[in-house]
Each structure stands twice: as structure tokens, then as C-alpha cells.
Amino acid sequence: MSGPGEVTLELDDIQRGILSPRPTPYAATYLAFRVDDPAHGRELMRRASAVVTSAADSASPLGETWVSVAVTSTCLAALGVPRSSLDTFAWEFRQGMAARAKALGDVGESSPENWEAPLGNPEVHVVITAVAPDPLLLETAVDRARPAYDNLPGVTAIWRQDCYALPTETEHFGYRDGVSHPAVEGSGIPGSNQLEVPLKAGEFILGYPDELGGTQTPLPDALGRNGSYAAFRKLHQRVAEFRRYLKDNSTDPSDEELIAAKIMGRWRSGAPLALAPRCDDPALGADPHRRNTFLYQRDDPAGFNTPGGCHIRRVNPRDTSVAGEVRLHRMIRRGAVYGPPLADGVLEDDGSDRGLMFAFIGAHLGRQFEFVQSEWINDSIFFGGGDAKDPVAGSADGTTGYTIPRRPLRRRLAPLPRFVVTRGGEYCFLPSLSALRWLGDLRD
Ligand code: HEM
Known part of the structure; x- marks a missing residue:
């Protein structure tokens, strides 16, 4: 899978949602949870390890149907990750996106006080994403994720956003999306621009050398290695x-x-x-x-x-x-449309909420998503x-x-x-x- 001199990635330990392109078309859902009881939160993590699909699983019988799990820094603290470990995570991650609003241009109507609840609140702890080739199979993916959080009274679902990509991958402004993706060394997944030299794995996966030759891993290694960061954005x-x-x-x-x-x-x-x-x-x-x-x-x-x-x-x-x-400043970018399309030719707003749900993925939140934004x-x-x-x-x-x-x-x-x-x-x-x-x- 990897070429001469290339790094070997531990694909069976890396979440598939980080590296694999999503199917075309597809349906996806984002589920956010609050953890009130740390023991139940830890149980959720234990169970999630059994339902999350790894990057080595691309030929699994479930094909293009998979589940990813992401946690916020307030979640890591609530689960009992020691302060000495938390301090080794990216500074931007520890601040949280709402605290970075000014730097990101989230001002005026885009500022956190106008965000849809509970987004931007410290009660968002866990985000589970399920992806499938169509809405019917999406329910199969959600059913697969359910055992991770079922019957845990100390874990509460607080938000759900369904989204989709059409066969043409057209977003609401009418353009084809999902075209340009970087190649990641050692992933076996080709990029879409044959003129771009594959990027070092450490740009996207923590624990491997990056473009600067360094290796960034939150400590301990058992927690940080083979992980990544995602900037989730709901854009109207x-x-x-x-x-x-x-x-x-x-x-x-x-x-x-x-x-x-x-x-x-x-x-x-x-x-x-x-x-x-x-x-x-x-x-x-x-x-x-x-x-x-x-x-x-x-x-x-x-x-x-x-x-x-x-x-x-x-x-x-x-x-x-x-x-x-x-x-x-490259990123892995996954965008999916939410809300109903505005009928062709209509020039007046119909009041519906429509837009894109994004996940910008990379090992360096500061010099990737934040810099680009x-x-x-x-x-x-x-x-x-x-x-x-x-x-x-x-x-x-x-x-x-x-x-x-x-x-x-x-x-x-x-x-x-x-x-x-x-x-x-x-x-x-x-x-x-x-x-x-x-x-x-x-x-x-
Ligand atoms: C609602 C807002 C947005 C819309 C409608 C939008 C739409 C698009 C479209 C149609 C493309 C071209 C197709 C493709 O390469 O996949 C594209 C490319 C891209 N967009 Fe956006 N985008 C939005 C927001 C953002 C934001 C906020 C970022 C970064 C912070 C971003 C980063 C990118 C990148 C990196 C590419 C690939 C460029 C390339 O490699 O040529 N986009 N976007």
C-alpha cells in the first residue's frame, strides 16, 4: 500500500471517517451528546470503540456505511483525562470554537450568541457521525451506533442534524462540490490532483512526521497517536x-x-x-x-x-x-448539504434553513482550518x-x-x-x- 520511503499508517487503529472519501451520493447524520455522568461517558467510549469503523475496514460487508466518534476538550476533562495530558492538546482545541469567534470572522449575525443551541455551549461533549449511501442505509448506520449510547442515563442526545450529498454533489448555490481532495502519504487513497505531491501523513494523523518533519502527539501516546482533529461547522x-x-x-x-x-x-x-x-x-x-x-x-x-x-x-x-x-494549510474537507433546496429560479428567500455541514479534518487546527478561515x-x-x-x-x-x-x-x-x-x-x-x-x- 505504501511506496518506498513512505510511512506505514496503522489503518486498523485510525477512524475511517478521517481518511476515506464519502460515497457519492450519500446521507449522513451528526448526533451530539452531553455527558452528565463520567462513568457513563467512559462506558460510551468503550462501546464506541466497537462500533466505530476503522480506515482498514473499507472492504467490510457494510461497504460505504460507517460511524465516527469525536469528543470536545470539555468531554476529555469530564471523562477524567488528567490536566497534564489535556495541556498537550492543540491550544485552539482547548479553547473551543466559540472562544475563537473573532479570529474566525464569526462576528455579527455569525457570532456565537446567535448560534443554534446547543452549538458552541460547553455541554456539547461527543459528536457521533453516521454515513451511508442513502437515507435507508443511514438508519442502518444509526442503528449500528445506537448500542454505544443506549441505556446510559448519564449520556443525553442533545442535537441531531441530517444532511446529504446528491448524485451530482451539488451544493445549494448550484456548484458541484466534493471535487478536490489531498493525497495522504501511506493512506492508499489517491488525491484528486495528480500534480500535487502526497502530503505527509502527520498533516492529518497525529503521531507521524508532518511536512515540517515534526511529530505532534497529545500525551500519553496511547491517547494521542492515530487521532486527528475536526473543525465542525454548520454554515447557512x-x-x-x-x-x-x-x-x-x-x-x-x-x-x-x-x-x-x-x-x-x-x-x-x-x-x-x-x-x-x-x-x-x-x-x-x-x-x-x-x-x-x-x-x-x-x-x-x-x-x-x-x-x-x-x-x-x-x-x-x-x-x-x-x-x-x-x-x-491543506485540509481534508467533508461537506454535506442540509435543508431543502430552493426551487430553481426563485429569487426571494422562503425562510427555510439550508446550507452545508462541514468537517475540516487535520492534525494542526491552527495552521490548517484557522489559518485558511x-x-x-x-x-x-x-x-x-x-x-x-x-x-x-x-x-x-x-x-x-x-x-x-x-x-x-x-x-x-x-x-x-x-x-x-x-x-x-x-x-x-x-x-x-x-x-x-x-x-x-x-x-x-
Ligand atoms: C457555505 C460555504 C461554502 C461553499 C458553498 C463552498 C463551496 C465550495 C465548492 C463548490 C468548491 C469546489 C469543489 C471542490 O473542490 O470540492 C469548494 C472547494 C473548497 N473549499 Fe469551499 N465552500 C464553502 C466554505 C468553505 C470554507 C469555510 C472552507 C475553509 C475554511 C472551504 C475550503 C475549501 C477547500 C480547501 C476547497 C478545495 C479547493 C481546491 O483544492 O481547489 N470552503 N468549496
């Missing part, structure tokens, strides 16, 4: 407002599609501007072998095809000359773009327009409103299967 999408912005800033329907592509960096079909700069190429958008194999710097340093400020070039500038080292999404200094924000996911305040590089004159669009509002989120640790047992064996 203002679909009608997004559609109106495209319409109001374009001259006709084909110009509207061009603007939509210039904002994202891909046509809605998934075809990248880097490979299809003038018009959409739906066959390219549907081809997993071609649609993500490209770089920016050689052919398009100034962004005439793919603007430096568009969503995908910001969040992964690839080989673009930007301040910093791009490979230190604060420096690349909510700032443009890194590529010389002033104070503009990501046109899709940024915390825009209606003051800064969007710039499309163009010869002889750049094109300026109207000031961007905020299209995405944070409904909540949490930083979690994804323990290894043996660490779940270790947590289960803790004593008061």
Missing part, C-alpha cells in the same frame, strides 16, 4: 441573495454563469476555469480524472482565467506565489488583494466589491453582501480506536 447559505447578486451584476444569462464561475473558480458543472477558461465543459466537470489536475502559476499568474480572489484559488492557491507555504478567506493580503474577502464563504459586510482581472481593464462587481452565516460549530478530537478503549478504562 443565503441562496436567494446569492442568485440576486449574480443576476444584478450580469448582462445576460451566459454572463451570469461566467460571473458565477469567476467567483468560485469553477463552473457550476465542476469544470475548473483553469482548464475551461471561456465556456463551461460539463464533460470535464463530471470527469474525476481530469477536473482537478491543474496548477495556476505557470499559465495564469495574474488570474485572468482563475481570479486570485475566487473561492478555490484562495482556499488552495496550489503553486501560486503567495505569502507562506501552501502545503502547511482567517488569512485566506477573510483577508487578501496574502495575494495582494487588499481587504477583500472570499466572495462565497467570507464574512463580507457589503462594503467591498469583487474584482475580476481582465484585459485591458479589470471588471468590478458591486459590494458583496454576506452569503454565508455561521450557525455553529465545535473543535473536536477524533481518537483512535485504541484511544477510545483507553478513555473507557479511565477511573475517577
